[in-house]
Amino acid sequence: MHACVACSKSKRRCSKQLPACRRCHGKGLRCEYPLVRIVAASDTSASSGNLPTDTPSSAGSLSQEHSPLSIHAQSRGTPDPPVNLWFLAPSSWDILREHSTLSVVIAYPDSGLRYFIDRLRAWVSQWTLGQHSNFIHSHLYGSDMPECLQHAYAAFQAYQYSTSSNKHIALQIVRSYTKLVIQDQTLCEGFNGGAYDIRSHLSRTQALLIFQLIRLFDGDIRSRAEAESTTATLIQWANSLMEKAKADLESGTRRRMDQLHPFPTTSDLHCDGTTASLWRAWIFSESIRRTWIIAGLMEAAFSILKQGHSPCPGSICFTGTKGLWDAASPQAWMARVQDAKQMRFRLSCADVVNLLDDSKPSDVDEFSRALLVYGQGLEKCPEWCSTD
Structure with a gap:
């Protein structure tokens, strides 16, 4: 990974x-990293398996943080435009616990919290409607x-x-499926024992998040209790997702997920240099990140609404x-990346407030x-608050 722009200009480490x-x-400087170039492999080189002599056997895995975030492959055509691969850097999976704009305890306006929960309900509803x-x-x-998301799908529809x-029947369904998903995977029998991959754990975490959304904010006393x-289980699972993603990239493990899962899936954090594989890696990366963010903010919102504050x-x-x-x-994804290269491709949870000063609502999703x-x-x- 190259030095950031500010350090490079100042010739500092x-x-x-x-x-x-x-x-x-x-x-207090804005930290931005230079773009790198993704080179798409040609059909000829891909079929022959030929790689340049300076390409390691793990080319394209982006597993080593000290290596430049670029993919080397033979190409006889025009390379794809530069793409910032920050989301495949192991350090990008570190959870920042200390920041100048982060406090140990947070307390946000109720209107914003309720708006977020309403939007989250709408997103889950949209998902169930395809x-x-x-x-x-x-x-x-x-x-x-x-299967766990099939259960979440059915439970949310019933609710x-x-x-x-x-409604008590719908809540009973949610209760039963919650017990099932927790019994199906405990952390000690998950990653540590090698029984589950990160894709499976992501789906279970998303399912539990949906169950928590229903039960925390329904108003039913038993469901809320x-x-x-x-709560601790969901947060632990979400943190485990981040840790596993970082470990996968650091270890350089390359799994053939298409052999493990017969249907077309997006299940790996590695790419082979093509736009399609990069897009799939980004989808998987962003899905993990958004699941972690939503889990933490949802639980924090409940805590703030209940007692006025929450740990950050x-x-x-x-x-x-x-x-x-x-x-x-x-x-379409690559075209948008290039159209938006002058805007903020990467955001930080702690710095979202800066959007008020340097971005328009139409710039971000x-x-x-x-x-x-x-x-x-x-x-x-x-x-x-309004969509475009």
Whole structure:
């Protein structure tokens, strides 16, 4: 990974951390890393298996943090434009617990918290209707929806269309599926024992998040009490996702996920240099990051609404530029990356508030706007609450 722009210009040593290196963080500077070039492999070289002599056997895995975030492959055509690969750097998975704009305890306006929960409900509802959702990417699982998410799908549908006379049945369904997903995977029998891959753990975490969303904010006393007892599990699972992603990139493990799962899926953090594989790696990366963010903010929102404050869940980087999450194809995604290269391709949870000063609502996607309103409240940013 190359030194950041500020350190390079000053000819100073860069710690190469994300979202900001130590020097930029200490001086309050904007920390940006230079773009690198993705070179797409030609059909000829791909079929013959020929690679340049300076290409290691693990080329394209992007597993070593000290290596430049670039992919080397033979190409006889025009290379794809430069792309910032920050999301495949192991350091980008570190959760920032200390930041000048982060406090140990947070307390945000109720209007922003309720707005965020309403948006989250809408995203889950859109997902169950097969529509574009800012929560679960439409290309993440393809037609191979994991069983735990099938349960979450059924539970949310039953709850959403329940009436006052049968809602207790829907909540019973949620209760049963919650117990099932927790029993199906405990952390000690998951990654440590090698029984589950990160894709499986991501789906289970997303399912538990949906169950928590229903039970925490329904108003049913029993459901809320049960959900509060599961809060630690959800946060632990979300943190484990981040740790596993970093470990995967550091180890350089390259799994043939298409052999493990017969249906078209997006399940790996590695790419081979093509636009399509880079898009899939980004989808998987961004899905993990958004799941972690939503889990922490949802639990924090409940705590603030209940007792007026909450421990700060921390900060990570994510992608917030409009048009990237909802891109329908690798080509559309890459085109949007290039169109948006002058805007913020990478955002930090802790710095979302800066969008008020240096960005327009139309520059970022709905997920980013929801995070901004979460911390600032409806009163400070009413124009950010509407979709484009």
